[in-house]
Each structure stands twice: as structure tokens, then as C-alpha cells.
Amino acid sequence: MSTHKIAIIRGDGIGPEVIEASLAVLDAAESAFGFSTERMEVEAGAKHYLRTSELWTPELELRLRGQDAILFGAMGDPAVPPGILERGFILEMRRTFQQAVNLRPVKLYPGVKTPISGLTPERCDMVIVRENTEGAYVGRGSTVHAGTPYAVAVQESVNTRVGVERVVDFSFRLAQSRRRKLTLCHKTNILVEAGRLWQETVNDLSTRYPDVELDYVHVDAMCFHLPLSPERFDVVVTDNLFGDIITDLGAVIQGGLGVASSANLNLDGSAPSMFEAIHGSAPDIAGRGWANPIGSILSTAMMLAHLGEGEAALAVEAAAVHVLSQLPAPSGAGMGRSTSELGLEIAALLGVSGSVPPVPGRSIMGELAGMRELGGLGLR
Ligand code: IPM
Numbered sequence: 001m002s003t004h005k006i007a008i009i010r011g012d013g014i015g016p017e018v019i020e021a022s023l024a025v026l027d028a029a030e031s032a033f034g035f036s037t038e039r040m041e042v043e044a045g046a047k048h049y050l051r052t053s054e055l056w057t058p059e060l061e062l063r064l065r066g067q068d069a070i071l072f073g074a075m076g077d078p079a080v081p082p083g084i085l086e087r088g089f090i091l092e093m094r095r096t097f098q099q100a101v102n103l104r105p106v107k108l109y110p111g112v113k114t115p116i117s118g119l120t121p122e123r124c125d126m127v128i129v130r131e132n133t134e135g136a137y138v139g140r141g142s143t144v145h146a147g148t149p150y151a152v153a154v155q156e157s158v159n160t161r162v163g164v165e166r167v168v169d170f171s172f173r174l175a176q177s178r179r180r181k182l183t184l185c186h187k188t189n190i191l192v193e194a195g196r197l198w199q200e201t202v203n204d205l206s207t208r209y210p211d212v213e214l215d216y217v218h219v220d221a222m223c224f225h226l227p228l229s230p231e232r233f234d235v236v237v238t239d240n241l242f243g244d245i246i247t248d249l250g251a252v253i254q255g256g257l258g259v260a261s262s263a264n265l266n267l268d269g270s271a272p273s274m275f276e277a278i279h280g281s282a283p284d285i286a287g288r289g290w291a292n293p294i295g296s297i298l299s300t301a302m303m304l305a306h307l308g309e310g311e312a313a314l315a316v317e318a319a320a321v322h323v324l325s326q327l328p329a330p331s332g333a334g335m336g337r338s339t340s341e342l343g344l345e346i347a348a349l350l351g352v353s354g355s356v357p358p359v360p361g362r363s364i365m366g367e368l369a370g371m372r373e374l375g376g377l378g379l380r
């Protein structure tokens, strides 16, 4: 029986609630599919920071590096000024562990309400690959004459050939296991230096993947095409900041932030990958059982696929999607059950074979598991 070492970071706000629900599903997946996990709880987040002034530390890095994966809830609290935890912990983890790819599927599952009228699940099934360690997120820049009418703020965006190439290469390989179409999303007409590096990298690598069709869309036009013609997109590769923005839009289209999942993938096996829902800590609804845990549960499923438990990953996805299709509202009191009840409901479906229909269309779970087998996913 294989055992996977997993670090659990519950964090703040609704983080602990969605993680609790995800762990209920993980327990059920373990007994249904015959594997086990060794779980290491890590205290981090706003409360921990206010008590200890600690964010990302070398000791924590060492403890986490030995793990096979990290399951992450959410971080942030009104008591901590904005940016401290985000930059001091989340971005530090992504950078230190070289989680180069932030994989964010945008799939409208059957039965889910979308604000885009007339949109059907067949038309919305893509994966956004967000570069996760560079761009405007490197935290470089400076301000002079701060607080005066002559203040000058410079914020740099760093793009390296190595950094761009690894996400573009990953995106081509992912496209090969899907509809064989790759769209670069950037702003090459204005951000000409970075834009040239991205476009050249895509062009250069495309000779290795002649079976993948190429497309290009400016990021502003993307905000127009994504809701209105999502069928145009299969795999979209983009830089860190554009990816942050368009994946929130993607989340809305697929039924809200409660549903959207993500995988922060280390591609070279030097450190663990991290799995988290796209939503934040939502302190306004914390502690009420109003958070939808399905984004976190689908992230847990991606973690399973990444760990080589492909069958379990597919089953978790199918069970979560089945329950999701029955929710009267995407989150809040209107869901008709609490966060933990939803977790238990999904968990209960796992032991019973044939209890839920398979997810229609493509599944990122199978694709991740397949890429792992091909050796391209930083095996640990
Ligand atoms: C996300 C979030 C993060 C980001 C924050 C919390 C650092 O918005 O994962 O999309 O900007 O990447």
C-alpha cells in the first residue's frame, strides 16, 4: 500500500472549514482506493503571525521540503495589513519551492449555474496555466519621494527565458493530452519586451509540438472572449499577473470562487507541489458553515492525481461534481447544507461504486495522472 506524506496548512477564515471537509473526503478516498497518507499539520497564517511574527521561515521550508504534497486552505485576516501574508508566505512558498505552474481548470460542470446566459458545459472546458514565480510578482521595485506630490513608484516585471520556457513547455504537453490547442494570453502590443520573450518562446517550442494548434489573444480581449466564447480555448498559457486576473473571471464563469480549484506544480521534483482552492479566507463568512468546500475538494483531487492516485482523483471529482449539481446556491445559507455536511456527503459517495455518473468531457485528473506517468511532473 502506498503512503503519501502530506502537509496540511489550514490557515485563516474559511480555510480550516474547507480543509476539514477536504480531509473527510481524503479519508474516504483512502479506504475506498487502498492508499494512506501521513499528515503533518502546519500552523501558519494570521493568528500565528500575530503571535510569533513568523511568516515563511527556513525551518518551515525544511519541514515542508520532505513532504510529497501540501494541501493549503486560505490565508488573510483584517487584523494583518494586506499583502503581508500574501507576499510573505504564499508567494514565498511558490517561489522557494519553484512551483512554476499554477494550473487552474475552468470547466463548467453540469447542473452548475453560470451568470453567462446560454452557456453550456460542452462549450466551457479549458485549463489556464499561469506562470507562478515571476512577472510582476517578484516584488522588485522602488519608490522615491514617497508621500509627497513628487512620489515615483516603479514596479518591475521580471520574465526569464527559463521561467517562461518551463510553463510553455508544460502547456504544450498538457494541450497534447487534450484538444491540442494552445493560446498565449499576453499584451505583446504594449509590453513589448516581456511580450517578445513570451511569443518567441511559444514560437520556438512549437516546432517540437507540430500537432498543437497555436492561438494568441491580448489579455484585455481575453476578458471579452472568455465569457462569450469559451469554446475557443483549450489550454491558455499566461504570465503571473494576467493569470491571476483572468482566473477570477474563469471562476465566475464556472459557477463562482467556491468551485474553482488550483494546483501549484513544482516540475523538477526538487520540492513539493501545493494544492489550494482559488478563493481567499473570506473572513466575513468564516465559522458559519457557509463556505463551499468543492474548490478545495477538487484541489485535493488534483493532489491525488499528482501523487499517482489517478483512480481516486477521478472518483473524488465525480462525487464532488454530482453533489455540486444538486446545490441550490453556490455558497452561503442557500446551499442547503453546511461546509462540513457537504464534505461528508461527497465522502459517503466514494465507497459505493457506480453511485455517481462519471464527469462528462475531459478531466484534468486523468490528464495530470497521465503526465505524471510520462515523467513530466516533478515526481518525488
Ligand atoms: C490567487 C490569489 C493570490 C495571488 C494571493 C492571495 C497571493 O489571488 O491565488 O489567485 O495573487 O496569486
Ligand code: MG
Pocket: 244, 245, 248
Ligand atoms: Mg487571485
